[in-house]
Amino acid sequence: MRPLDTAYMMDLVPVIAGYVPLTLFMAIVAMIAALVLASMLAIVRVLRVPVLDRVVAVFISFFRGTPLLVQLFLFYFGLPQMVPAMTGINGVTAAIIGLTLHFSAYMAESIRGAILGVDRSQWEAAQSIGMTQGQLLRRIILPQGARTAAPTLMNYFIDMIKSTSLAFTLGVTEMMGAAQKEAAGSFLYLEAFLVVAIFYWIIVEVLSVGQRRLETSLGKAVAR
Amino acid sequence: MSCQIEITGLVKRFGGNTVLDGIDLCLEPGERVAIIGPSGTGKSTLLRCLNFLDRPDRGVIRLGDLSVDAARASRAEVLALRRRTAFVFQNYALFANKTARANIIEGLTTVRGWPQDKARARADDILAQIGLGDRGDSYPAAMSGGQQQRVGIGRAMALDADLMLFDEPTSALDPEWVGEVLDLIRRIADGRQTMLIVTHEMQFAREIADRVVFMEGGRIVEQGPPAQIFGRAQDDRTRAFLRRVG
Ligand SMILES: Nc1ncnc2c1ncn2[C@@H]1O[C@H](COP(=O)(O)OP(=O)(O)O)[C@@H](O)[C@H]1O
Numbered sequence: 521m522r523p524l525d526t527a528y529m530m531d532l533v534p535v536i537a538g539y540v541p542l543t544l545f546m547a548i549v550a551m552i553a554a555l556v557l558a559s560m561l562a563i564v565r566v567l568r569v570p571v572l573d574r575v576v577a578v579f580i581s582f583f584r585g586t587p588l589l590v591q592l593f594l595f596y597f598g599l600p601q602m603v604p605a606m607t608g609i610n611g612v613t614a615a616i617i618g619l620t621l622h623f624s625a626y627m628a629e630s631i632r633g634a635i636l637g638v639d640r641s642q643w644e645a646a647q648s649i650g651m652t653q654g655q656l657l658r659r660i661i662l663p664q665g666a667r668t669a670a671p672t673l674m675n676y677f678i679d680m681i682k683s684t685s686l687a688f689t690l691g692v693t694e695m696m697g698a699a700q701k702e703a704a705g706s707f708l709y710l711e712a713f714l715v716v717a718i719f720y721w722i723i724v725e726v727l728s729v730g731q732r733r734l735e736t737s738l739g740k741a742v743a744r
Numbered sequence: 745m746s747c748q749i750e751i752t753g754l755v756k757r758f759g760g761n762t763v764l765d766g767i768d769l770c771l772e773p774g775e776r777v778a779i780i781g782p783s784g785t786g787k788s789t790l791l792r793c794l795n796f797l798d799r800p801d802r803g804v805i806r807l808g809d810l811s812v813d814a815a816r817a818s819r820a821e822v823l824a825l826r827r828r829t830a831f832v833f834q835n836y837a838l839f840a841n842k843t844a845r846a847n848i849i850e851g852l853t854t855v856r857g858w859p860q861d862k863a864r865a866r867a868d869d870i871l872a873q874i875g876l877g878d879r880g881d882s883y884p885a886a887m888s889g890g891q892q893q894r895v896g897i898g899r900a901m902a903l904d905a906d907l908m909l910f911d912e913p914t915s916a917l918d919p920e921w922v923g924e925v926l927d928l929i930r931r932i933a934d935g936r937q938t939m940l941i942v943t944h945e946m947q948f949a950r951e952i953a954d955r956v957v958f959m960e961g962g963r964i965v966e967q968g969p970p971a972q973i974f975g976r977a978q979d980d981r982t983r984a985f986l987r988r989v990g
């Protein structure tokens with residue numbers, strides 16, 4: 521057994537750190553897009569919008585039923601062969617689209633569950649003062665559902681951050697891609713991947729602390 | 745008799761169960777009508793149909809110049825009707841994600857399009873009227889049942905509705921809070937707000953109502969001034985009910 525080359529690892533820290541912003545960028549953009557999309561999907565399902573409801577059900581089933589890696593390859597390598605406009609789509613964009621669609625399918629289901637968990641009296645009270653369907657969803661139902669769904673959605677965000685590492689298979693040099701390149705030069709695979717693992721770990725731990733804070737403050741807001 | 749509000753031939757079925765079996769009712773401007781009757785008789789359903797929380801199968805609801813035919817009511821007509829009828833729920837049904845003040849403001853800003861500052865001033869005025877001037881920033885979960893129901897009434901007051909509907913507003917309350925809520929409703933009644941109130945508080949109905957309607961089996965059995973209904977009801981069913989409730 522050889523000892524870890526800790527000096528090399530220390531050298532890698534600033535290199536990998538330089539790619540943290542790209543990883544966070546992909547995760548945050550995809551998360552925001554996925555939240556919006558998932559809310560719309562959930563609403564279609566809750567309101568049982570004719571036809572669309574079936575389409576959404578199939579969409580959700582497909583994106584939950586196939587691996588993220590397969591989906592990313594479909595978008596990046598597959599679709600451009602059919603849709604010429606997508607030729608030359610860059611890896612970051614493809615990764616963001618893939619993450620968005622994949623995670624929106626999961627998030628839609630938890631948002632749907634949270635919406636269904638909102639008491640019927642809340643719908644009726646909103647209707648009774650003359651709110652439109654859109655107003656009551658936006659102002660009364662979704663905010664309450666969001667409170668219930670927040671911890672789960674936060675978990676998906678954490679998952680999303682880890683999943684951005686798959687973007688390296690689309691040729692994106694993000695944290696994982698950078699570690700891979702470094703290792704390919706130095707042959708110190710263990711050190712390189714250990715550093716990148718620790719980076720992910722720290723990011724996720726920081727977010728977990730944020731998650732716990734969020735839960736406490738959400739808990740307080742209703743019981744003031 | 746000049747009807748400000750006119751309900752004609754209202755029918756509501758749940759599955760094969762006819763819950764409202766042709767209700768006709770006319771309310772004069774400022775009239776306060778109490779609805780009494782055994783439970784399961786369609787009182788709540790009647791109120792809910794007037795607000796389209798339950799969609800009537802048949803019948804016409806006219807509020808002043810707004811006439812809505814249940815069988816072919818458009819979405820816009822339903823919204824218009826709801827904006828002119830305010831509903832007070834038995835279980836308060838306050839928006840759990842909003843403070844007392846925000847519960848009252850919501851109908852003014854979101855529904856009626858008032859600017860925020862004007863709505864806030866009106867809400868503070870209502871909070872003072874309902875005796876909660878200092879609780880505007882409290883969330884429903886932190887308030888007593890009596891306070892919550894007063895906010896529920898405040899939210900309804902903010903709509904300046906042609907008709908206020910109260911569905912057993914004190915039935916879910918601990919006895920200690922009933923008085924303050926009845927006092928508030930009494931003050932609204934004194935202001936000659938047109939209202940329909942379903943209640944089991946017979947003494948209260950006798951005090952504030954211009955007219956008492958006795959319902960049973962989805963129909964209006966008998967109606968008249970409180971003195972008549974409580975003193976010399978004509979129908980056996982009315983008398984039997986009043987004997988039961990003491
Ligand atoms: N959403 C519903 N679905 C099916 N039946 C209902 C529904 N709402 C009310 N009912 C039935 O209608 C009848 C009248 O109910 P309700 O109007 O609540 O009576 P009341 O308020 O006089 O006690 C009851 O038999 C009740 O079971």
Ligand SMILES: [Mg+2]
Nearest residue numbers: 787788789912
């Ligand atoms: Mg009832």
